[in-house]
Amino acid sequence: MQERQTVRRFASIGIVALALGARAQAAEAQSPVTRVHGIATGLAACWRPAHDDDQVTVRLSFTREGAVIGEPRIVFARSSGGRADDSALAASMMAAIRDCTPLPFSARLGAAIAGQVLDIHFIGRSRATIVAPP
Structure with a gap:
């Protein structure tokens, strides 16, 4: 009985490890983000709002490699x-940002966007808009 539980635990750990490995490979396989709007759509793809018409605006900046600079702020x-x-x-948006960054910026976008403060307005998962910088 105890051997079966041990085998199940190891099997569960193996499945979780494979899933995490697949997730990391999928992130690496993403095509580079080449346009500013791709930042919004990339984050929107990770966000899981409770309702289709939930709205969030977040203020954040990125490095040229697509990592977030500092702590994003929900405005x-x-x-x-x-x-x-x-x-x-708000917590679900912060989790999406944490889980989905760094974004795979192209070298050109990274150079253009690095350090710029962006406000991104999300309406559900289907609409995301870069708002003019504050």
């Missing part, structure tokens, strides 16, 4: 689930 969050869900919505 607006509105959940269609009500004010009680706003903080969870």
Whole structure:
């Protein structure tokens, strides 16, 4: 009985390790982000809002390699689930940024965007817009 549990644990660990390895390979295989709008769509693909019309605006900057500089700041969050869900919505955006960066910037985009402050407005996962810098 104890041997079966040990085998199951090792099998579970192996499955998790394979899944994490596949995720890392998928991130490496991403085509480079060549346009500013690709930043918004890349982050939107990772975000999991609770409702289709949830809205978040985040202020952040990137290095030329696509990593976030400093701590992103949520400047607006509105959940269609009500004010009680706003903080969870903001937390879900911060998790998406943490999990999906660095983004694979092309050398040209990285050189152009490095250090620039961007405001990105997300409406659900389907719409994301770069707002003029603050």
